[in-house]
Amino acid sequence: xxxxxxxxxxxxxxxxxxxxxxxxxxxxxxxxxxxxxxxxxxxxxxxxxxxxxxxxxxxxxxxxxxxxxxxxxxxxxxxxxxxxxxxxxxxxxxxxxxxxxxxxxxx
Amino acid sequence: xxxxxxxxxxxxxxxxxxxxxxxxxxxxxxxxxxxxxxxxxxxxxxxxxxxxxxxxxxxxxxxxxxxxxxxxxxxxxxxxxxxxxxxxxxxxxxxxxxxxxxxxxxxxxxxxxxxxxxxx
Numbered sequence: 001x002x003x004x005x006x007x008x009x010x011x012x013x014x015x016x017x018x019x020x021x022x023x024x025x026x027x028x029x030x031x032x033x034x035x036x037x038x039x040x041x042x043x044x045x046x047x048x049x050x051x052x053x054x055x056x057x058x059x060x061x062x063x064x065x066x067x068x069x070x071x072x073x074x075x076x077x078x079x080x081x082x083x084x085x086x087x088x089x090x091x092x093x094x095x096x097x098x099x100x101x102x103x104x105x106x107x
Numbered sequence: 108x109x110x111x112x113x114x115x116x117x118x119x120x121x122x123x124x125x126x127x128x129x130x131x132x133x134x135x136x137x138x139x140x141x142x143x144x145x146x147x148x149x150x151x152x153x154x155x156x157x158x159x160x161x162x163x164x165x166x167x168x169x170x171x172x173x174x175x176x177x178x179x180x181x182x183x184x185x186x187x188x189x190x191x192x193x194x195x196x197x198x199x200x201x202x203x204x205x206x207x208x209x210x211x212x213x214x215x216x217x218x219x220x221x222x223x224x225x226x227x
Contacts, residue, residue, distance in 0.1 A: 034213040043202055043217035049210040091212030095168040098153040
């Protein structure tokens with residue numbers, strides 16, 4: 001199975017900050033990386049697919065980059081509704097796997 | 108806009124079979140989408156269980172493959188999960204989802220989830 005390791009696991013930031021979350025794969029996964037946002041008690045929300053493509057309706061302050069084994073999710077200017085847990089996922093090979101999550105809390 | 112709703116018993120006894128159904132509304136299940144199950148143990152991350160196409164083609168997580176069966180019922184516009192020989196480790200919130208059409212293997216539209224506890 002392909003392991004995805006996110007860093008950091010916990011992150012505190014303030015409204016207006018720029019934050020970056022990293023996802024490292026145990027082997028190359030080409031561009032098959034997707035990102036999700038999850039709030040407590042809710043289902044994950046699909047944000048970004050194929051490294052850098054925003055799903056329709058996702059604010060442009062979210063962006064993704066990377067290739068091969070190293071990928072990042074960046075939020076350019078944090079908004080109050082962005083405090084949540086973020087997961088990367090690889091859909092390169094079965095079993096599709098998720099990172100352990102990054103919990104983004106308000107400072 | 109597609110909507111998905113999971114249903115099933117919230118409590119299952121150890122060694123028994125967990126059965127969940129995901130009812131799809133706002134779209135036909137018999138379209139060019141894969142349909143997925145994901146679970147999340149309390150306080151933990153997400154685990155991909157498997158996916159099914161309306162034709163019945165399936166892909167399973169090898170770690171669960173011997174215990175999982177996914178099926179689709181086109182007449183009821185729903186798909187189902189059966190997980191046999193459950194233990195406490197199968198306690199989780201179970202989500203069903205419709206995959207993205209723009210990239211393989213990415214659950215895009217999710218149900219709200221249903222909590223299942225395995226306990227005697």
